Amino acid sequence: MKTIKWIVDKHVNEQMDYPHISQAAEFLNNNEVVAFPSETVYGLGANAGSTEAVAKIFEAKGRPSDNPLIVHIGDRAQLPALVKQINEKAEKLIEAFWPGPLTIIFEKKEGVFSDKVTAGLNTVGIRLPDHPVAMALIKEANLPIAAPSANRSGRPSPTTAKHVLDDLDGKIAGIVDGGATGVGVESTVIDCTAETPVILRPGGVSKEEIESIIGPVEIDAALLNGEGAPKSPGMKYTHYAPDAPLYLMEGSPGKIQSLVDDKRKEGLKVGILATEESKGNYSADVVIPCGSRKDLPTVAQSLYDVLRAFNEADLDMIVSEVFPRDGIGTAIMNRLEKAAGHRWL
């Protein structure tokens, strides 16, 4: 299959006539899959009501079928037709964070979604992305759009159109290229069907921000202690891993450098995931800065690009600095721990 590339201006707005967006929307209406940018990462979209369309997502990604997809809407007005009820806490979260990187789990209405979207669950995760291209495309298609991150399963999520094409060129009908995404890590997933809402995946909206709006929430215990099955099926899979094994290491650049020196003396080729502040302190086969420690959102923005960049060098191991676990740091550390398979030095 030849993948069509539509290059669009990130600042597309509804008043403009965008033939590229209309064409991409037509593909979605014809049950083809199309990748598009959101404010978090690129998504791989398909008509959420069509099993034929949704099957193409699982096929292209090589995604396990028990892992449900997030449904994206282009406008809040689309929501009531999709879910059984919107309780008070969900209402407040929508008011505060939509459009934005927050996926809310609701009880689904029957007969709206292909069973493949929800992987047989009676709930559905919905979000309204804060990206003009995503919103314009979804509104134009006038459908709820199921969209996981547009990477091959297990690989880091894509934050540029190039990342998507590296994984999926020739496997999808098209991609709308709207430039690099902003947040860089995926949306926070929160289950609002329980009395006390539960965060199933940390992401672009922090626990602290959520609690400032609706009071105390829980974090899925499986994410904290790694025990038991996570409530979000996707969280149990290996994900984000670069080709060479990644290890996390606490401590000063000096301490990290001396370990790296030892490994290189053994003949290993070593990469270091550093920051703008620390990169000058290291010598290794590859040193890649991942944003600034003083500004954690920049670390989130660069993370997946950096994890992919290590694959360009033929390394035996990668050692990564670690980050404080508050605000967006919770999501950064969650992704790094997954990428490292929870290996620490």
Ligand code: TXA
């Ligand atoms: O930022 C994002 O959320 C991106 C962009 C494209 O919107 N999408 C994304 O989708 O990250 P995906 O499929 O890669 O991750 C969806 C996560 C998975 O961990 C999945 O298991 C979980 O959400 N999920 C989806 N529906 C669920 C449900 N009904 N109950 C529990 N977890 C659910």
Ligand code: MG
């Ligand atoms: Mg994903």
